[in-house]
Amino acid sequence: MRGWVDLGDDITPTTPFTDLDLDSLVLVELAVILSRTYRVPVDEAELAEAGTVDDVVALLAAKQTTAA
Template sequence: MTSRIPVEPQAVLDLLKTQFDVPADTGVDTEFADLALDSLVLIELGVILTKQCGVDVTGDELATAGTAAKAAELLSDRGAHSTPSAR
């Protein structure tokens, strides 16, 4: 049996900072809307997270989640097998 590894919110935030140039002072509870992340960015983020975590997540689901912390919770709830890392 594979043990579930919760996805850390900071790992999602680090991915946003390195891949999408969000401000360095952004926190895990900063709303994606406040960062002006458009639907294309969220789709791209969803593709990266899907590949890295082994669970499907869409841009729409990330938009609904709204923050790195809630996105990490969503991934963890779906049984993500690892935490995302910056490429």
């Protein structure tokens, strides 16, 4: 994503989604993209609970391990 948009130096993989003002519609769209890309079910509530990019990566890894 850094190649597409200048995110600045203050945004890291541990920056909480709440600090980025991601609303529920953005999380729904992200859930659809992640579900299609990684072929595991992901919903908005799980993303909101995860809260950061690092935690979403861990969530996806756990779901892929469980699905295998």
